[in-house]
Amino acid sequence: MAPQKLAAVVVPVTLLALLGAVAGQIRLSVGYYKYRCPKAETIVREAVKSAIDSNRGTGAGLIRLFFHDCFVQGCDASVLLNTTGSSEPTERASAPNLSLRGFEVIDAAKAALEAACPGVVSCADIVAFAGRDATFFLSGNNAVDFDMPAGRYDGRVSLDSEALANLPPPFASLEKLKEMFAAKGLDTEDMVTLSGAHTVGRSRCSSFSDRLPPHVSDMNATLSGTLASQCNGGDTTVPQDSVTPDGLDSQYYRNVLNHEVLFASDAALLASNQTADMVSANAFTPGLWETKFKAAMVKMGRVGIKSSADGEIRDKCWMVKVN
Template identity: 45%
Template sequence: MKAGYSIFVLFVSLALFGIVEVCNARGAHGFSNLSYNYYRRTCPRAEKIVRGIIRERARINPALGAKLIRMQFHDCFVRGCDASVLLDTVNGSFPSEKKAVPNLSLSGFDVIDDIKTALEKACPKVVSCADILALAARDAVSAPFGRRLWDVPLGRRDGRISLASEINGNIPGPSANFSSLLQTFNKKGLDVNDLVILSGAHTIGVSHCGAFSRRLYNFTGKGDADPSLDRTYAIFLRKQCPNPASQTITVEMDPGSSLKFDTHYYDVLLQNKGLFQSDAALLTDGHSRGLVTTLRRKRSFFPAFATSMMKMGAIEVLTGNAGEIRANCRVVNP
């Protein structure tokens, strides 16, 4: 993305949503410690290597963007964007984040491994796994567009701790209500604008039936469906997801448009066809609902999403002498 266009994107988003301090170096964000030219001297081909592998893998697997952006979200909301979600459990010690229930359905780790292997050959122990994940998520979502949808400042370092026990309270669940969602985002230095904007990532990807089956079969404990869910859509979902919930069947999060990164999610949300309770919750607050309506317009959504992804990607980053640069994204250095 050209510098001039990036600045334009940033200021359009600021004007639309009143995000006053997007690049705030204080609080949860570390923008001032990240740089767009971070690897210019130490690994000048880093971004090109990531982009090349992602383009090839995304061509084979069009769902890769949904997988990697979800992985980055789950990483950044626990201990910040430090690639802790990539660590395996070692020698029967405390289970890593991968073993937590919300992360059991994460996928795409093999792609990160391939990128790390290529970068270690080109520039040993230079490019962090946290930066790889941030670049890979951006490039996978951007691949169908032929251009970068948001900028990724670099310089993150990798954490050495990953605990499944830290997932609860940090990763918002599919049944979360609006106040719970907003509280979780606020703890990460994000606001209601970011909540609604980043929820737009649900325009791509699928979900297992178990994540929302309660909405269909036992919403109040009486064998009923969530009355806020469009009745026709609820009937369709029941046909797709027999009770009890299958652990293998998946459905589109954005019906009819799950492989296309667009604004369709907000259209179906306003039709009461949000798949999760956490989606429907965005309509229960006046300000949030207004944002949903505004974000139906592409000229509003795309620049806003770019801004919120930059904010999320800088949550509690490790820089300088903190953390390490892992040689293998799955294990800490000896």
């Protein structure tokens, strides 16, 4: 390209980047590591595949890990930190995060990435790629396949108290769910769509025991009886989607309509005509939820992202960089 033409392209791109930074909108891009670390996305995908090949549940854990990362301090891998030097425990110590799984997959991917291109790939991007890849491998025929923009930096703050304050509890009402998602720039449709991730994975009985007998709830009596005997007063884990427990699909929405979901927050999607209509559309329009889920995962991946100005690329995902 002629130098004048190159300048004409480079200047606006630089200007746009600057304007974006000034406006607080950090731009992520698809293929961000293409030249910086060409094998980055392949390395993460291989780590996720090998984990899911030995236990599909780890895939569910990785999808949830991405959500729990993005909702607290933004998608900055703060959920991975064991230590920051602060006297307050990190997010990992918080009640909702005690059942997170998949940390070892992120650590394995990071180790391989540091060997391939040291200091280049952020843990925040690894979490986002891993969430995307788990979605891919758990979906039937790997149909839920999408690009995940990258360029996130890792945060240095991780506080136990912030996890509880920002992550919706399983007993949340519809109003509370809408409010907590809106606080992250996600609308009601995003909330309904992302809740569909409960089509995979497991839950501890303690997360829904308030919906089992002798408590009164709208849960289908056959399911609540089965769950009561599976839980047997203890805190074992059960599949979230009792119909197609292992596959990432739209069955969750048919379960919502049939009152066959675990949490009050799942059942709450029927509490307004607006959300109930979304549930029905996702339940009965082939491919609709999958298309919406891909877009909603990308949108969630933009929540509160950090740049080189307020973030770093960690050496190890569980500890902040020692400067």
